[in-house]
Amino acid sequence: MNALPVLDPQSPQARAIFHLAIVAGIIFAVIFAIVSGMVVYALMRCRWREGEGDPKQIAGNKTVELVWTAIPFLIVVTLFVLTWKTMGAADPPPAPEPDIVITGHQWWWEARYSKSGVVTANEIHIPAGTPLSIRLEAADVLHEFWVPELSRKMTTVPGQPNNIWIQSDHPATYLGVCSEFCGTQHAWMHFLVVAEAPAQFQAWEQAQLAPAKMPAGGNAAQGLALFQQTSCINCHAIKGTVATAGVGPDLTHFASRKKLGAGIADNTPENLQRWLADPQQVKRGVKMPDYKFTESQVTQLSAYLETLQ
Ligand code: CUA
Numbered sequence: 001m002n003a004l005p006v007l008d009p010q011s012p013q014a015r016a017i018f019h020l021a022i023v024a025g026i027i028f029a030v031i032f033a034i035v036s037g038m039v040v041y042a043l044m045r046c047r048w049r050e051g052e053g054d055p056k057q058i059a060g061n062k063t064v065e066l067v068w069t070a071i072p073f074l075i076v077v078t079l080f081v082l083t084w085k086t087m088g089a090a091d092p093p094p095a096p097e098p099d100i101v102i103t104g105h106q107w108w109w110e111a112r113y114s115k116s117g118v119v120t121a122n123e124i125h126i127p128a129g130t131p132l133s134i135r136l137e138a139a140d141v142l143h144e145f146w147v148p149e150l151s152r153k154m155t156t157v158p159g160q161p162n163n164i165w166i167q168s169d170h171p172a173t174y175l176g177v178c179s180e181f182c183g184t185q186h187a188w189m190h191f192l193v194v195a196e197a198p199a200q201f202q203a204w205e206q207a208q209l210a211p212a213k214m215p216a217g218g219n220a221a222q223g224l225a226l227f228q229q230t231s232c233i234n235c236h237a238i239k240g241t242v243a244t245a246g247v248g249p250d251l252t253h254f255a256s257r258k259k260l261g262a263g264i265a266d267n268t269p270e271n272l273q274r275w276l277a278d279p280q281q282v283k284r285g286v287k288m289p290d291y292k293f294t295e296s297q298v299t300q301l302s303a304y305l306e307t308l309q
Contacts, residue, residue: 005148005175011167013131013151016089020082027075090152094163095133100124102136104143104156104178106287107185108249108262118208119237121249122191123257124176127201131167144180147193153179168195175263184285190263207309211240212252215307223304226297235288238308248288254308261286272302 009015046055102124103110111124126132136145138156146153147166154164168174178189196204215221227233228242235248243251254260257267261283265271274281276298279288293301 008149010149010169010172010174011151012169013090013165013167014149016086017152020086023082024079027079031075092165094135094165097133098135098163099132100126100134102134102145102156103139104136104145104182104189105139106141106183107178107189107283107285109145109176109178109189109191110139110246110249113205116205116209118205119250120208120253121257122259122262123194124191125194125196125201125204126166126168127198128168128171128195130198131165134164134166136162136164141182142180143178143182143189145176146179147174147176149174150193155180166193168193171195171197171200185262185283188262188264188283190259192258192263207256208253212238212308214240215304219300219303220307221304223300223302226300227304230291232301251305251308255306256309269302269306272305273298276301 007018009018097114099114101112101114103112109122109124111120112118134145136154136156138158140158142158143156144153145156145164150168151164151166154162156162172195174193174195176191176193178186180186182189215224224241227238233241233243233245235245237244237246237250237252239250239252255267259265260267260271260275261279264283265275271282275283276293277295278290279286280290
């Protein structure tokens with residue numbers, strides 16, 4: 001990941017925007033240089049000197065006025081045409097059926113793959129080299145989906161789906177963010193876009209489609225029992241169990257994900273236990289309440305969730 005990802009486009013869509021920004025930047029730099037150069041020249045060349053009277057007074061010059069009307073007009077027309085072309089390349093009309101429906105929630109992202117039916121959260125896998133049509137929705141308030149290397153920004157609006165295309169030239173992992181303020185944990189609404197070789201992507205999709213494995217015994221089995229008895233199931237889904245709710249992230253393959261809490265911590269057993277012990281300590285304001293689980297309950301739940309590869 002680049003420190004300034006917006007300057008490092010990795011898709012035709014992002015490259016089109018980047019190139020427009022470069023061309024516009026050069027035009028603006030030239031205008032700035034000419035204007036400031038003329039101001040400095042005038043200050044030095046034309047300042048009042050001892051013993052000089054007023055210079056010759058000139059009012060109106062048709063040629064000058066025509067030139068300084070025509071040049072900005074040409075610049076505006078050029079920028080208009082370039083922007084028009086960039087919009088066509090960076091933001092073509094959406095596909096009739098989106099490849100992925102991505103929903104912004106306070107404060108995480110849900111991804112539903114239309115064809116396969118895979119449902120996941122905060123870690124969006126895509127096949128490298130293929131443009132994907134993304135439909136963006138919002139579950140609560142305005143959010144904004146942005147992967148600087150891959151595409152433009154797009155707001156997610158409750159009740160009004162928006163569409164963008166994303167694509168990655170080659171396999172790589174990109175950081176995505178919410179770029180519209182949406183409440184307490186707006187800053188921790190990160191996600192990863194994992195672009196993989198097509199075969200690897202298909203393997204990932206197959207693995208995500210499988211229902212959760214049933215633990216054979218021990219802490220993990222007790223954790224599953226606890227999960228199904230408590231209010232975890234009011235918000236989360238784990239395919240293959242009684243949990244089918246869609247309020248919080250789908251946890252069917254929770255352990256396959258690199259991050260937890262929409263990027264706030266690495267998905268390690270220690271961080272998961274801290275999260276389960278009191279989510280508010282890890283991510284203040286998160287919609288998951290503190291259930292005041294005992295230490296052994298936290299151990300059991302974490303043992304179970306860690307099996308969800
Ligand atoms: Cu969602 Cu900011």
